Amino acid sequence: MNVVLAVKLYISKMIEESGPGMKVLLMDKETTSIVSMVYAQSEILQKEVYLFERIDSGGRETMKHLKCICFLRPTIENVELLSQELKSPKYGLYYVYFSNVISKQDIKTLAEADDQETIREVQEFYGDYVAVSPHLFSLNLIGVCQGRSWNQVSFKRTVSGLTSVLLSLKKCPMVRYQNSSEMAKRLADHVRQVISREAALFDFRRTDSAPVLLILDRRDDPLTPLLNQWTYQAMVHELLGINNNRVHLGSIPGISKDLQEVVLSSEHDEFFANNMYLNFGEIGSNIKDLMEEFQKKSKNQSKVESISDMKVFLETYPAFKKMSGTVAKHVTLVGELSRLVGNHGLMNVSECEQELVCQSDHNASLQNIRGILSSEKTRQEDMLRLVMLYALRYEKHSNNDIAGLMQALERRGLPEKLRKMVPAILEYGGQKVRGSDLFEAETPIAMTKKFLKGLKGVENIYTQHKPLLYKLLDQLIKGKLAEASYPYLGTSQLRDRPQDIIVFVIGGATYEEALVVHNMNKTTPGIRIVLGGTHVHNMKSFLEEITSATQGLYGASQRFHSRPGRW
Structure with a gap:
């Protein structure tokens, strides 16, 4: 079972079925995302698809010499737009593929609109999701x-x-x-x-x-989306934001134009594929190895002394250039992650989070949270996440100090719309809502297991x-x-x-x-x-999810996302 391969096979089949010749790929907003997640533009270009268009964009040129592959969601809007297109076709022939089941009535509507008989194919290919x-x-x-x-x-x-x-x-x-x-x-x-x-x-x-x-x-x-992360892909999403495999880095001071938006795809980036699930410490070491390999290749590239050297250089240059881009991208990403970790004391924050959700020492956790809330290094979102986690963990504890921590957030200048997320998380995923026991009681057996685990070597405290x-x-x-x-x-x-x-x-x-x-x-x-x-959440998008679900309660009705990676 491989969802990337499933969608990729559909798209390959669409392109192949239209036969040889120059083609345009006509999509809607959602199918554009679906295709871009599994195919790099350069790969599709090799299959004679030279133009990518949106069906909802006006002012497209008429190019009768092109075949048109339409990949659309079977919505009322798309059927209407495609009907208008067929009444006055901009391309020679149309091969129409819907990403899901389409009704007989919609097929009839399209047939009636196709006065000039430009449609050669109508099929359902079930790639109606983002792989x-x-x-x-x-x-x-x-x-x-x-x-x-x-x-x-x-x-x-x-x-x-x-x-x-x-x-x-x-x-x-x-x-x-x-x-x-x-x-x-x-x-x-x-x-x-x-x-x-x-x-x-x-x-x-x-x-x-x-x-x-x-x-x-x-x-x-509700705990998992609130935690800081320490594996590469999850960490990038939490601290910078990944949107359809793209990461916006424009807010980094002095960033070059080429790196303002980078693509992180395991399909098209071997280094990322090999490192996406490794922890941050291992990534640093692997980046160093990648840099050293690149420096060796750079020295070889500079030794162009004969015609044969030039031939070798030209043959290897595309791979060298690709590696150069990969090195620049990952060095920039890891550098920015490292800066954020250091500047905002994220290791202390994460250690406190993990102890809070994995252990049950109320007094120690409360003391740690108060200490982190008072630190000038701590970001607003990390103050909020700690208090939300504490509220979930000790919601029913007789001595909980949720009210005191809420006051501490106010003293630290958190706006009211953020502070209201604390009662909102209890409304969304508190004890009365959950069907499972997130915080299992410390039975003698559980305590023994934990003790034996401890004897085998200390687990990574940041990923307990x-x-x-x-x-x-x-x-x-x-x-x-x-x-x-x-x-x-x-x-x-x-x-x-x-x-x-x-x-x-x-x-x-x-x-x-x-x-x-x-x-x-x-x-x-x-x-x-x-x-x-x-959705695939980080904390920011999860706050939006909670806001939507608890709209009207506690006044928590404002949206939280702005630019990716920003508060």
């Missing part, structure tokens, strides 16, 4: 719920996106959902309805063990936390996931251990959870897991 990495996909939706119910537009988009993932991976799964979440149950019901209605599309070859779709709600684990997803997947793989809490939809039940698992998180997944899935895929033979969510 972030082979085992991670997103729908790029923020603010999917109002209170504890679905936002209707987001719900419709989520049903179509999730069913397209199943179709692209050729899976007709058994559906399990989080019983404590009405939103999870509703999504599970509607996905099952689509599978029943489109039974012919979901008629795939049966496997020994049926695939499983597990639908979860972000409210059950394991998302709830780790425990759920472990139980699911072992056949021990409680049916009362995660029931099957319908009467059928799984007899064998699942091999193919698709997990979907309403309210957004995280790169920390993607790391859990990556490690499980690597270490559990025969198991293939894909993770998806309505």
